[in-house]
Amino acid sequence: xxxxxxxxxHLLPASVEQKEVAEALxxxxxxxxxxxxxxxxxxxxxxxxQDLSFHFAIDNRHNxxxxxxxxxxxxxxxxxxxxxxxxxxxxxxxxxxxxADRRELENQARLRRVLNVLVQLARxxxxxxxxxxxxxxxxxxxxxxxxxxxxxLILWQxxxxxxxxxxxxxxxxxxxxxxxxxxxxxxxxxxxLLWPAMTPAQRKRAEEARSRMNRLPALGxxxxxxxxxxxxxx
Numbered sequence: 001x002x003x004x005x006x007x008x009x010h011l012l013p014a015s016v017e018q019k020e021v022a023e024a025l026x027x028x029x030x031x032x033x034x035x036x037x038x039x040x041x042x043x044x045x046x047x048x049x050q051d052l053s054f055h056f057a058i059d060n061r062h063n064x065x066x067x068x069x070x071x072x073x074x075x076x077x078x079x080x081x082x083x084x085x086x087x088x089x090x091x092x093x094x095x096x097x098x099x100a101d102r103r104e105l106e107n108q109a110r111l112r113r114v115l116n117v118l119v120q121l122a123r124x125x126x127x128x129x130x131x132x133x134x135x136x137x138x139x140x141x142x143x144x145x146x147x148x149x150x151x152x153l154i155l156w157q158x159x160x161x162x163x164x165x166x167x168x169x170x171x172x173x174x175x176x177x178x179x180x181x182x183x184x185x186x187x188x189x190x191x192x193l194l195w196p197a198m199t200p201a202q203r204k205r206a207e208e209a210r211s212r213m214n215r216l217p218a219l220g221x222x223x224x225x226x227x228x229x230x231x232x233x234x
Contacts, residue, residue: 003047003076003077004021004022006047006048007021007046007047007073007077008021010045010046010047010048010067011024011025011046011067012024014060014063014065014067015027015028015060015063015065016060016062016063025077025078025079026080027060027061027062028058028059028060028061028067028079028080029058029059029061029079029080029081029082029088030056030057030058030059030074030079030080030081030082030094030098031057031059031082032082032084032097032101033056033057034054034055034056034057034071034101034102034105035054035055035057035068035105036053036054036105036108036109036112037052037053037054037055040052040053042054042055042068042070044068044069044070044073045067045068045069046058046067046069046070046073046077047069047070047073049070049072049073052070053105053109054070054071054102054105054109055068055069055070056068056069056070056071056074056098056101057069058074058079071098071099071101071102074094074098075094075095075098078090078091078094079094080094081093081094081097081098083097107144110169111140111141111144113165113166113169114140114169114170115137115140115141117154117158117163117165117169118133118136118137118140118154119133120163121133121154121157121158121161121163122134124157124161131153131154131157136150136154143173144171145171145172145173146170146171146172146173147172147173147178147179147182148172148173148174148179148182148183148186148194149182151170151172151193151194151197152186152190152193152194154170155170155193155194156190156193159193167196167197168196168197170196170197171197172194172197172198172202174198174202174205174206180205180206180209181209181213183206183209183210184206184209184210184212184213185213191206
């Protein structure tokens with residue numbers, strides 16, 4: 001069964017055009033409304049694809065009907081797309097708009113999951129009092145990532161209390177000299193917790209920072225893994 005045959009039972013009843021799928025598709029437009037779904041619970045109302053994480057709303061220009069579909073169907077069937085100015089675009093520009101909207105949804109969903117982990121940690125009866133969950137959440141909202149020390153503290157507690165989490169949801173900042181020093185001072189065991197949160201470029205910077213640290217004179221250099229002031233100095 002080709003894709004047109006697959007969507008025909010769902011598309012035509014909602015369209016003005018009742019015979020030709022290609023003509024019916026021209027009635028529909030994506031205006032930028034999209035939604036995050038819980039636990040991959042969505043189904044595309046156009047092709048029937050299940051286990052979607054996001055829904056994208058397409059509206060019929062003529063009868064005000066709406067279908068909630070996956071982003072790939074918008075691109076696959078060249079459904080018209082409105083840009084930020086309300087101008088309808090097709091082809092490459094339409095695909096770029098849909099991809100950008102999907103990336104934004106992915107970022108929002110990731111933020112929700114990270115904040116949910118912090119909330120779960122805050123509810124633990126013996127959670128480390130010196131870690132201010134609220135300030136960590138505010139920092140992540142503002143910066144989209146944690147400092148190396150912040151992230152180690154969080155993941156250490158996550159592992160300790162068995163809180164479920166996605167390792168790749170957590171992002172780390174590694175641009176300033178202070179952040180590079182934090183990563184350089186960590187023991188290999190602690191680095192393992194942070195490694196999944198790093199991009200390839202960050203992993204390279206981390207290795208370079210650790211290499212520089214190892215070349216410093218031993219006098220006055222923190223021992224690897226000691227992380228002086230780790231709780232108080234984020």
